[in-house]
Amino acid sequence: MKISVQVSEGPYNHEASVTAINYVKAAIEAGHEVFRVFFYHDGVNNGTKFATPPQDDINIQKTWSELAAAHNIDLVVCVAAAQRRGIVDEGEMERNGKDGMNIMDGFRISGLGQLIEAGIESDRLVVFGD
Secondary structure (H helix, E strand, O other): OEEEEEEOOOOOOOOHHHHHHHHHHHHHHOOOEEEEEEEOHHHHHHHEOOOOOOOOOOOHHHHHHHHHHHHOOEEEEEHHHHHHHOOOOHHHHHHHOOOOOOEOOOEEEEOOHHHHHHHHHOOEEEEEOO
């Protein structure tokens, strides 16, 4: 089965991110393909490389990045939500005259069309968070 996931909550203010990570890992272990994870609303904060959690806490951003690299998962951050929350990649940095970027390795910024495509291409679209 091909699965896509939407994460709509921030990494440390709600359990949605960790639950989504655990779901994706379990789906892969069960032999399913994870096509895309789309980060929406506060969920885009899963894609910042500037978060520095305490050593005894899970580094959610790094976990997503490593999971995507190991299993070829497309991690997409919603462009409108990212702009509102200061998540910037190289293209957005140049387009908006910013002096740096802060997107984590393995993530990319794109539009809602990527969420629509994920729903069309996948057998299931599972949503975590409001």
